[in-house]
Amino acid sequence: MKIGLRVDVDTFRGTKKGVPALCRLFEKHHFKASFFFSVGPDNMGRHLWRLLKPDFLIKMLRTNAAGLYGPEIIFMGTAWPGPQIGKRLSKVIIDTVNDGHELGLHAWDHHREQAKISKMSSAQIYLELQKGFDMLAGICDRSPTCSAVPGWRCTESLLLEKAKFPFIYNSDCRGTSIFRPVVNDEPLEQIQVPVTLPTYDEVVGRNGITDANFNDHLLGLLRPNELNVLTIHAEAEGGKCLEMFNDFIVRAKAQGWEFVPLGDLVQAAGEPPLGKIVQKPFPGREGWLACQETL
Ligand SMILES: [Zn+2]
Numbered sequence: 001m002k003i004g005l006r007v008d009v010d011t012f013r014g015t016k017k018g019v020p021a022l023c024r025l026f027e028k029h030h031f032k033a034s035f036f037f038s039v040g041p042d043n044m045g046r047h048l049w050r051l052l053k054p055d056f057l058i059k060m061l062r063t064n065a066a067g068l069y070g071p072e073i074i075f076m077g078t079a080w081p082g083p084q085i086g087k088r089l090s091k092v093i094i095d096t097v098n099d100g101h102e103l104g105l106h107a108w109d110h111h112r113e114q115a116k117i118s119k120m121s122s123a124q125i126y127l128e129l130q131k132g133f134d135m136l137a138g139i140c141d142r143s144p145t146c147s148a149v150p151g152w153r154c155t156e157s158l159l160l161e162k163a164k165f166p167f168i169y170n171s172d173c174r175g176t177s178i179f180r181p182v183v184n185d186e187p188l189e190q191i192q193v194p195v196t197l198p199t200y201d202e203v204v205g206r207n208g209i210t211d212a213n214f215n216d217h218l219l220g221l222l223r224p225n226e227l228n229v230l231t232i233h234a235e236a237e238g239g240k241c242l243e244m245f246n247d248f249i250v251r252a253k254a255q256g257w258e259f260v261p262l263g264d265l266v267q268a269a270g271e272p273p274l275g276k277i278v279q280k281p282f283p284g285r286e287g288w289l290a291c292q293e294t295l
Contacts, residue, residue: 003222003252004193004229004262005033006171008148010110011235012042012082015089018238023099025242029249031259035096036106036148036171039086039135043111062205086135097140102261104146104171108132114151117158125161133165145263148172152195154277154290156183162190169193169266174282175292177227178265179275182295191272193262194292197221197230200241202284211241215248222257229262 007022009015019035026033086093097103107113108131117125129147137143145168149158154172159181162170167190175194180187197218203209209217222228232238237245249259274295282289 001222001224001255001257002228002260002265002268003257004227004265005031005259006104006148006195006229006231006262007033007035007234007238008106008231009035009037009234010106010150011038011044012085012089014234014238015085015092018234018236019092019096021242022232022234022238023096023101025246025249026101026259027099029253029259032099032101032261033259034102034104034146034171034261034263036104036146037086037093037136038107038110038150039093039105039132039139040084040108040110042082042085043109044082086139090139093136093139097142102146102263103136103140103142103144104148105129105132105136105144105167106148107150108135110150113149114153117149117153118155120157122157122161125158126164129161129165146170146193149290151285152282152289155279156277159183159188159190159277163188168263171195171229171262173277173290173292175275177292178269178272179292179294180272181277182274187274191266191269192275192277192292193229193265194227195229195231196223196227198284199231199233200236201233202282206284211244215244215251218248219251219255222252222255227265228257229265 009019108128113128133144143166147162147167148171152173160183169191171193173192173194176196178191178193180191203217204211204214232245276293276295277290278293279288280291
């Protein structure tokens with residue numbers, strides 16, 4: 001019974017404080033995970049301001065975003081260019097890799113990709129990927145073996161651009177099983193490892209789920225003999241939710257679950273079935289998310 005654990009790192013603060021805290025936590029519990037880093041400018045403050053719509057405000061209040069991300073997130077990149085995360089915090093990334101965790105690319109500019117990916121040309125998408133890939137590979141002296149698009153905003157054009165990089169797999173969508181995506185009737189070489197479980201910010205504050213019963217809810221969603229992939233955020237579970245996540249690990253392990261990097265699940269999967277990526281609205285999230293569709 002395995003849980004593929006994916007850590008998304010979106011911000012400067014999440015990299016600086018959340019990643020080392022999570023590395024210590026995983027060390028304490030003797031397991032490895034997959035880390036997906038954002039390495040370009042931290043413009044996530046711009047992200048929050050741009051999304052000042054009623055739904056998003058409710059979500060901010062519901063999940064206490066300033067409490068999760070820290071007060072400076074509100075201003076990151078709004079009045080001046082955000083700090084380049086990879087340049088300033090390369091040591092954190094190197095330490096993570098040296099601890100034996102799986103290295104993945106999340107983004108160059110998380111805000112830009114999440115907000116604009118569906119409007120970018122293929123060349124612009126390629127450039128974003130290349131800048132992130134080159135910086136991460138330069139920092140670690142090795143290529144990232146996997147990637148995960150910000151905010152699950154995956155399109156078929158993105159998959160085609162990713163195919164130009166040596167990723168073994170990508171984790172760009174929500175779904176239930178590992179699959180090989182098909183674009184323009186062609187199966188792609190890079191397989192998809194969908195996220196099967198909800199994130200903290202998607203469910204807390206809705207349908208009676210609070211910090212007090214979030215772990216019960218999550219444990220109840222685990223499925224033996226099926227794919228289980230969980231995304232946590234360095235900004236949340238590596239910060240305000242660290243104790244809560246520690247409790248989740250303890251309880252999951254007591255039930256016989258083991259935490260592994262997503263790459264381990266890929267190795268065990270063999271040749272996966274074909275599937276497609278489609279864009280759909282998703283509970284607890286703004287706009288659309290990429291979802292798995294079986295063929
Ligand atoms: Zn992210």
